[in-house]
Every structure is written in C-alpha cells, then in structure tokens.
Amino acid sequence: MKNMLLTLSNTKRKLVLGGAVAALSLLVSPILQAQPYSDNWNDGNDTSPAWSHFGNSTYSSWTFPINPADSSYAYRIQSATPSGPMAGSFFTSQPNQANFTMSVDLIDWNADSGVSRQVFGLMGRANPSAPQIPTGYGLMVRQPSGGPGAMSLQINRMGADVGGVLALTNSGFLTPPTPAGDYTLVFTATGTTLKGQIFDKATGLAMQLQNGFDYLSVTDPYPGAYTTGAYGVGGFLVNVTPVDVTFDNFVIVPEPSALALGALGLAGLFWAGRRGRLSRSGRQA
Ligand SMILES: [Ca+2]
Ligand SMILES: [Ca+2]
Numbered sequence: 178m179k180n181m182l183l184t185l186s187n188t189k190r191k192l193v194l195g196g197a198v199a200a201l202s203l204l205v206s207p208i209l210q211a212q213p214y215s216d217n218w219n220d221g222n223d224t225s226p227a228w229s230h231f232g233n234s235t236y237s238s239w240t241f242p243i244n245p246a247d248s249s250y251a252y253r254i255q256s257a258t259p260s261g262p263m264a265g266s267f268f269t270s271q272p273n274q275a276n277f278t279m280s281v282d283l284i285d286w287n288a289d290s291g292v293s294r295q296v297f298g299l300m301g302r303a304n305p306s307a308p309q310i311p312t313g314y315g316l317m318v319r320q321p322s323g324g325p326g327a328m329s330l331q332i333n334r335m336g337a338d339v340g341g342v343l344a345l346t347n348s349g350f351l352t353p354p355t356p357a358g359d360y361t362l363v364f365t366a367t368g369t370t371l372k373g374q375i376f377d378k379a380t381g382l383a384m385q386l387q388n389g390f391d392y393l394s395v396t397d398p399y400p401g402a403y404t405t406g407a408y409g410v411g412g413f414l415v416n417v418t419p420v421d422v423t424f425d426n427f428v429i430v431p432e433p434s435a436l437a438l439g440a441l442g443l444a445g446l447f448w449a450g451r452r453g454r455l456s457r458s459g460r461q462a
Contacts, residue, residue, distance in 0.1 A: 214271045215428040221250045223266060231305050231411065232256050232264030237420075239266060244284055244425045246359055246378075251284055251425040254297075254411055262341060264420050265411015267305045268429070275405040276367050277301060279429040282378070283318070283360045287421035294322050296342060297412030297422040299364045300335070302403040312336040313406050314397070316364035316373035318354065319344075321415065325353040330386060332364075332373050332393050339399065342413050345371070346395040348388035360384075361426075369396045 216226050221241045230239055236257040244251040256264035279299055287293040296319045303313030315333040331347035354360050359378040365371070374383045374392045383391035397403070408429055412420035 213430045217426050218252045219249045226270035228266040229269045237264040251423050253423040256420040261414045263413045267407040267409035273405050274431045276432050277429055278365045280363045281427045282425040284425050285356045285423035288356045290320050290322050290324055294415035294418045295320055295412050295420045298362050301408045302406040304406050309337050313403050328353040332371050332395050346393050348386040351385040371395050
C-alpha cells in the first residue's frame with residue numbers, strides 16, 4: 178500500500194466556472210434531462226449538500242478555509258502521517274452516476290514534496306464502501322518526491338486489485354502547477370472512455386502536457402471496468418506522507434453533452450479529444 182499513491186490536482190478557472198455554474202443552472206435545467214449538481218462550500222459546511230467522509234477520522238480533517246480568489250469558503254482535506262491510505266469526500270446527496278463531466282477548482286496544496294508526496298483530485302464511478310480503499314476512477318495530480326518538475330496528471334484506477342491507485346495513463350507538465358496559481362480539473366467519463374484536463378485559471382487554457390497534448394484519454398484495460406458509482410474529491414497518501422489539498426467549486430453534470438460543456442466553458446475538452454484521435458490516426462486535424 179505504500180508505493181501506490183499518486184496525486185491529482187486541478188483547476189483554477191475560478192472566474193470562468195463561477196459564472197458558468199450560474200449559467201449552467203439557468204441553461205441546462207429546463208433543456209436537458211441532465212441536471213448539474215454543485216457545491217461551492219460558501220456556507221462553510223459539507224453537510225448541505227451532504228458529503229460523506231472517507232478516511233481515518235482521528236488523523237484526517239475536513240475544514241473550510243477562505244479561497245483568496247473570491248473570499249468564499251473552500252474545502253480543505255488533510256490526513257496526517259499515521260492515517261491512510263486516503264482522505265476524501267463523496268457527494269452523497271445525489272444519485273450515483275455512470276457518464277459525467279465533473280470539475281473542481283484546485284486552489285492550494287502542500288507543495289513540499291519532501292514532506293507531502295500526495296495524489297489528489299476528482300473521483301468518479303467510485304464505491305466508497307469497498308474494503309481498504311474506494312474503487313473507481315480518479316483524475317488526479319501527483320506530487321512525487323522529485324519536486325515540481327516531477328509532477329504529473331493522471332487518470333487512475335483505484336482498488337485493491339491494482340494495489341491501491343494505478344495510473345492508467347499519465348503525463349508530466351510542460352509547466353507544473355503551483356499552489357500560487359489556481360486550476361480547474363475536468364474529468365469526463367463516457368462509456369469506457371475517460372478523459373481529463375487541468376485548466377490554468379490565469380489563462381483559461383488547458384495546461385500543456387509532455388505527451389504533446391493538453392489532455393489525457395484512456396480506456397480502462399482491466400477486467401471489471403467500473404460502470405457507475407459515487408463521485409467526489411480527495412487525496413491519497415504516498416509513502417505515508419500527509420495529504421493536504423484545498424478544493425472549491427465542485428460541479429458534476431450527468432450525461433455530458435455539448436450544451437452542458439458549452440455552458441461550463443468546457444467545449445474545448447471534446448475538441449481536443451477529436452484533434453487527438455485525428456493525430457493518432459495519422460490524418461491532419
Ligand atoms: Ca467557495
Ligand atoms: Ca455546504
């Protein structure tokens with residue numbers, strides 16, 4: 178269990194998403210079957226709407242610091258060294274989802290990789306009650322021991338059958354995220370296809386990865402692909418070092434559609450995916 182951990186973190190498009198959530202509520206609800214669910218934690222709690230904690234309650238904490246970007250409350254998840262393997266929260270006030278587009282702002286984390294080598298971000302199709310560790314998929318930022326240059330974005334499979342957290346695909350960054358910035362993680366699941374991006378809120382653009390693209394995309398090759406489940410945020414300990422990550426502005430849109438993505442300002446996710454498929458097949462985009 179000690180070497181399995183990765184980090185995932187995200188998204189900074191606070192201005193974009195702040196308005197987008199409101200726009201989404203207005204636009205999507207009357208038009209689409211897919212109703213978005215969200216929490217900005219501005220009421221300073223995780224009980225309304227309801228989240229369920231995963232982690233050792235003795236060594237983990239769920240608190241509500243101020244997000245400097247808009248002076249609202251955010252959501253900080255911490256787990257101390259003796260805890261493990263994970264601390265997180267699952268959004269339990271809405272039904273489980275199969276297909277989704279999910280996003281959350283990543284506004285802060287413990288960037289001292291000599292102290293905290295963590296993997297943090299979004300989780301989907303999860304079973305929080307699975308033994309030892311939640312099963313499901315994650316879009317996460319990994320902060321290993323090598324410092325910022327070794328950070329990567331990962332789409333993970335979680336579960337005891339893969340030893341905890343396994344990167345199905347991952348890539349380093351051309352310019353790694355830092356806690357001084359704000360980012361937005363965007364995670365999409367459609368059938369067996371999982372896609373992930375991290376946007377820099379300072380530019381509104383998806384961050385460029387060392388894989389040559391600005392996104393990750395993968396199909397789970399393992400037996401027993403997860404088809405539905407809970408969704409949430411959290412972090413995994415790496416080599417029993419502490420988790421410390423702060424999120425804000427969580428949104429999930431069931432059954433992703435072009436309209437919903439457009440309302441979120443996320444149409445680029447699918448555009449990028451289309452370009453990637455063309456490139457891989459050798460055609461010109
Ligand atoms: Ca907030
Ligand atoms: Ca609340």
